[in-house]
Amino acid sequence: MISILLAEDEHLIRGALAALLRLEEDFDVVGEAGTAAQALDMAGALRPDVALLDLQLPDLDGIALATAIHAELPECATVIVTSHGRPGYLKRALAAGVRGFLPKTVSAEVLVDVVRTVHKGGRYVDPGLASEAISAGDSPLTPREADVLELAADGTPIEEIAQRASLSPGTVRNYLSSASAKIGAANRHEAVRIARRLGWI
Amino acid sequence: MISILLAEDEHLIRGALAALLRLEEDFDVVGEAGTAAQALDMAGALRPDVALLDLQLPDLDGIALATAIHAELPECATVIVTSHGRPGYLKRALAAGVRGFLPKTVSAEVLVDVVRTVHKGGRYVDPGLASEAISAGDSPLTPREADVLELAADGTPIEEIAQRASLSPGTVRNYLSSASAKIGAANRHEAVRIARRLGWI
DNA sequence: AATATGTGATGACAAACGTCATGGCGGCGA
DNA sequence: TCGCCGCCATGACGTTTGTCATCACATATT
Numbered sequence: 001m002i003s004i005l006l007a008e009d010e011h012l013i014r015g016a017l018a019a020l021l022r023l024e025e026d027f028d029v030v031g032e033a034g035t036a037a038q039a040l041d042m043a044g045a046l047r048p049d050v051a052l053l054d055l056q057l058p059d060l061d062g063i064a065l066a067t068a069i070h071a072e073l074p075e076c077a078t079v080i081v082t083s084h085g086r087p088g089y090l091k092r093a094l095a096a097g098v099r100g101f102l103p104k105t106v107s108a109e110v111l112v113d114v115v116r117t118v119h120k121g122g123r124y125v126d127p128g129l130a131s132e133a134i135s136a137g138d139s140p141l142t143p144r145e146a147d148v149l150e151l152a153a154d155g156t157p158i159e160e161i162a163q164r165a166s167l168s169p170g171t172v173r174n175y176l177s178s179a180s181a182k183i184g185a186a187n188r189h190e191a192v193r194i195a196r197r198l199g200w201i
Numbered sequence: 202m203i204s205i206l207l208a209e210d211e212h213l214i215r216g217a218l219a220a221l222l223r224l225e226e227d228f229d230v231v232g233e234a235g236t237a238a239q240a241l242d243m244a245g246a247l248r249p250d251v252a253l254l255d256l257q258l259p260d261l262d263g264i265a266l267a268t269a270i271h272a273e274l275p276e277c278a279t280v281i282v283t284s285h286g287r288p289g290y291l292k293r294a295l296a297a298g299v300r301g302f303l304p305k306t307v308s309a310e311v312l313v314d315v316v317r318t319v320h321k322g323g324r325y326v327d328p329g330l331a332s333e334a335i336s337a338g339d340s341p342l343t344p345r346e347a348d349v350l351e352l353a354a355d356g357t358p359i360e361e362i363a364q365r366a367s368l369s370p371g372t373v374r375n376y377l378s379s380a381s382a383k384i385g386a387a388n389r390h391e392a393v394r395i396a397r398r399l400g401w402i
Numbered sequence: 403a404a405t406a407t408g409t410g411a412t413g414a415c416a417a418a419c420g421t422c423a424t425g426g427c428g429g430c431g432a
Numbered sequence: 433t434c435g436c437c438g439c440c441a442t443g444a445c446g447t448t449t450g451t452c453a454t455c456a457c458a459t460a461t462t
Contacts (some may be wrong), residue, residue, distance in 0.1 A: 010284065014303065015309030018215035022314025023220055083284075108216030142408060155390025158448075171410050177450055187418090187450080189390055343438060359419070372440050378420055388420080388448090 005031045005048035007039035008066065008081075009057050017052070020108055029114065035069075036060035043069050044146050048076060050119050055082035055089060063089065067096045068126040077118040081111075087133035088199020090125065100124045139200040140182040149177040152188050202319045206232045208240035208266065209282075210258050218253070221309055237261035237269075244270050249277055251320050256283035256290060264290065266377065278319040282312075288334035289400025291326065301325045326383045335381035340401040341383040349376040351402040354393050 004027055008014040011034065030046045033039035036057045043051060051069055053062040066078040079092050079100030093101050099118040099120045102111065103126055113119075114124045139146065151161045158176070162169040176188045185191035195201045205228055209215040212235065219230045231247045234240035237258045244252060252270055254263040261269075267279040280301035281294050293304050300319040303312065304327055317326045340347065352362045359377070363370040377389045386392035396402045 010305040011308045012282070012303075012312055013214055013217065016214065016221040019221040019224055019309070020217040081213070102213075104211040104213045107212045108220070111213055144409065154394050155386075155388055157387060167409095168411060170412060172447095173450070174410085174452095177452090180450080185356075186358060187356055193355050197361045267455085345439065368439095369441055371442060374418095374420065375422095378422090381420080 001025055001028050002050060003028045003030045003046070003048045003049045003113065004115065005029075005033065005039065005042055005046060005058060005076075007033040007036065007051065007062070007186075008054040009034050021052075021115070024112055027112075036062075036065040039065060040068055040072070043073050043076065047073060051076055051078045053078060053080050055080055055084070058077070061094050063093050063098070065091065068095050070164050077121075079114060079118055079124075084135055085126075085129045085132065086130070086197065086199030087136040088139065090129055090133045090199075091138075092199075094125070101129065102126050103129060136198045139195075139198070141179055141195070141200060145175050145179040145182075146195070146201050149188070149192060149195055150180045152176060153173070153192050153196075153201070155189065156178055202227055202229050203251060203316065203396045204229045204231045204247070205316065206230075206234065206240065206243055206247060206252045206277075208234040208237065208252065208258060208263070209255040210235050222253075222316070223311070225313055228313075235259075237266040240266060241269055241273070244274050244277065251316055252277055252279045253316070254279060254281050256281055256285070262292050264297050264299070264314045267294065267299050271298050278322075280315060280319055280325075286327070286330045286333065287341075287398065287400030288337035289329070289340060290399075291330055291334045292339075293356060293400075295326070301328050302330065304330060336401050340396075340399070342380055342396070342401060345402050346376050346380040346383075347396070349373055350393060350396055352388070353377060354397070354402070355391050356390065 004021060006014055006018055006029060008017060008137050014032050014034065020031055021027045021029050030041040033042050034061045038046065053065055055062040057065065063078045066080065069076055069078055077099045079102065080098050081102050081104060083104050085103045090101050100114045100123065102114060102185055107128060117124050138157055148161060148165055151164055158169050162172045180191040183191045183194050185194055207219055207230060209216055209218060215235065216231050219233055220232050222228045231249055232243040234243050237260045254266055256263040258317045263281045267281065270277055270279055272383065277299045280303065281299050282303050282305060284305050286304045291302050301315045301324065303315060307327060313376060318325050342350065349366055352365055359370050359373050363373045366373065379391040381389055384395050386395055388402060
């Protein structure tokens with residue numbers, strides 16, 4: 001019997017996934033959490049064999065949650081499930097010791113297989129995502145460039161970015177300019193979009 | 202027995218929802234589609250009582266799909282399910298004759314209830330979404346302003362927007378300026394974000 | 403010690419952008 | 433028929449950007 005903890009913020013999806021997993025005779029969904037904090041509590045209390053984590057949770061992202069769970073429950077295998085197959089996230093997830101990484105586009109059968117695989121100590125990464133991650137390569141941005149670019153999201157004007165980052169407006173423009181050049185974008189807004197898609201910010 | 206057609210692009214979620222619905226004795230999931238085109242084919246062939254449609258599908262949005270289904274199968278009740286509770290969409294969906302509108306944050310029980318309700322001829326709209334839609338009000342944008350603002354998404358430069366919309370760059374700037382003013386945004390990028398959130402574009 | 407790299411800043415210049423006034427044209431309701 | 437509104441355009445103005453050269457300082461690498 002494999003005991004499973006589910007962390008997913010959308011109630012309906014959480015329930016549906018639970019229903020799906022409960023169809024397997026050897027699966028036991030012991031807990032369903034809607035937030036990372038809840039999931040962490042439940043992990044400690046229920047000590048599941050496998051934790052199925054959505055990448056985007058309201059309080060913390062799934063990778064940080066996986067790290068926290070590993071610290072408290074090293075024998076628990078974690079699997080990240082996500083709608084947005086951002087290549088950068090995959091790398092961070094693997095670095096965090098996650099054992100499985102799946103987009104929500106896989107079939108139910110694959111999910112079930114993966115749960116069994118990671119429970120037996122194996123690993124599984126979606127092949128499509130893996131090849132994307134390889135072709136996307138590492139982020140060319142310096143840490144500071146990534147910071148500033150992140151602050152530039154939502155169309156924030158330079159002046160405000162400068163204040164939030166405690167930088168001079170000129171410096172902000174320099175970072176944004178070099179980041180856009182590295183990414184190959186025409187302007188910072190496009191740069192933000194691309195960097196987001198690749199999981200660089 | 203209520204026969205149900207499911208249209209949802211994410212394979213895993215589609216399977217999970219199907220599993221959830223099949224737990225009900227009086228439900229029969231007769232078809233699962235990943236695209237609007239597929240869903241339309243299946244609707245014609247399987248003539249389901251209820252169609253459960255995701256708002257975002259790769260080829261067409263759920264509202265357009267609902268309209269198409271009604272045209273071919275007037276007795277089929279349609280329910281839209283969505284991750285993004287954009288107020289504007291709710292209005293358009295109701296105008297299209299959709300019988301149910303739910304965010305994915307509702308519980309599995311609610312979904313099941315709603316399916317039964319709409320099958321009996323009733324309607325259901327998520328209360329939270331409804332109040333949001335009311336408070337958000339109608340779009341203040343003229344059709345053309347909305348067009349141009351939509352083209353301005355992804356940080357496209359004005360010159361390119363002008364070409365795609367077959368307008369002079371000056372006109373584009375005028376529309377963008379007035380749209381931003383109406384929305385209360387400092388620049389077009391912020392305007393795009395707000396309009397997106399409210400379902401105006 | 404020399405070199406490269408990241409961080410932070412300034413100044414200058416051109417291009418892109420936001421705003422406003424103004425005009426013409428067409429449709430639609432009063 | 434008149435006025436209002438949406439559509440499209442132009443010109444002018446100031447502001448915000450993107451880009452580049454150049455500098456200083458700190459930290460690693462070789």
